Amino acid sequence: KFWSLTALGSGIYGAATIGLHAAWYKNSGRTSFHFFDDWTEWQKMDKVGHGYTAYFEAELCFKGARWTGMPNKGATWTGALAAFVMQSTVEMLDAYSLRWGFSVGDMGFNLAGIGLFTFQQLHWREQRMRLKVSSSLASYPATPIVSANGLISTRLVDRTDDLFGTTIPEKFLKDYNAQTVWLSVNPRSFFPESRIPAWLNIAVGYSAESLYGGFENSWLDRGQFFKLSGPAYERYSQWLLSPDVDLSRIPTKSKVVKTALTILNIFKIPAPALELSQGEVHWRWLYF
Numbered sequence: 279k280f281w282s283l284t285a286l287g288s289g290i291y292g293a294a295t296i297g298l299h300a301a302w303y304k305n306s307g308r309t310s311f312h313f314f315d316d317w318t319e320w321q322k323m324d325k326v327g328h329g330y331t332a333y334f335e336a337e338l339c340f341k342g343a344r345w346t347g348m349p350n351k352g353a354t355w356t357g358a359l360a361a362f363v364m365q366s367t368v369e370m371l372d373a374y375s376l377r378w379g380f381s382v383g384d385m386g387f388n389l390a391g392i393g394l395f396t397f398q399q400l401h402w403r404e405q406r407m408r409l410k411v412s413s414s415l416a417s418y419p420a421t422p423i424v425s426a427n428g429l430i431s432t433r434l435v436d437r438t439d440d441l442f443g444t445t446i447p448e449k450f451l452k453d454y455n456a457q458t459v460w461l462s463v464n465p466r467s468f469f470p471e472s473r474i475p476a477w478l479n480i481a482v483g484y485s486a487e488s489l490y491g492g493f494e495n496s497w498l499d500r501g502q503f504f505k506l507s508g509p510a511y512e513r514y515s516q517w518l519l520s521p522d523v524d525l526s527r528i529p530t531k532s533k534v535v536k537t538a539l540t541i542l543n544i545f546k547i548p549a550p551a552l553e554l555s556q557g558e559v560h561w562r563w564l565y566f
Contacts, residue, residue: 314379
């Protein structure tokens with residue numbers, strides 16, 4: 279089991295690295311190792327995304343290690359180490375990319391995600407707090423945008439296609455306007471004598487809107503400068519509070535169903551939510 283899992287994991291790791299390179303780095307150019315200060319980029323959506331990804335990878339590799347027969351402690355550290363290696367691969371791709379660079383902030387959030395999983399698994403032998411993700415897979419209008427000198431125009435959808443891609447997998451990975459990262463907490467695990475359903479979670483989410491560039495909504499296209507301005511394009515963050523379901527705590531005797539629920543548990547279910555943004559509180563009847 280151990281060697282089978284090692285072979286499978288190595289294959290997935292290699293394929294994922296190649297796919298990530300094609301999606302993010304293929305056309306960005308290469309250079310020597312360097313650092314990049316991106317702390318204020320994308321309203322920190324990329325940072326929470328790093329934390330989520332590292333957490334998910336640690337748990338996935340932990341489950342694989344447990345399947346081989348490893349005890350909890352050994353499997354936990356195996357998952358943590360595997361997640362660190364995978365996320366460090368991304369950081370090294372960044373470090374040699376002409377467009378980006380090695381980000382201390384990204385690495386910090388990688389370690390935070392791994393640490394969240396590792397602490398809980400060693401201390402409680404379960405995940406009482408989970409990082410999850412949701413996405414609305416937003417569509418964008420064909421709003422015309424004129425260059426600063428008025429010579430040429432483009433469309434907002436052309437800008438978002440260039441930034442976030444056109445396929446569903448690309449948009450899911452790249453579109454920070456559509457993504458929300460959640461910390462989903464299981465109250466029953468902290469209060470086992472309560473009548474709270476074991477599967478019911480409370481989730482706190484972080485998201486952002488109107489992101490059409492890393493640091494600001496401006497870019498160069500065909501040698502011309504474009505900049506979005508006005509209230510409709512104001513960049514802002516969102517905090518959300520919403521109920522969730524820990525699918526791993528739904529009782530079932532079927533191994534197939536249990537596996538499916540475990541896989542789907544990386545996503546936050548659509549549900550009503552309270553949103554705090556731009557100093558105001560809004561009610562969302564259904565938030566994706």
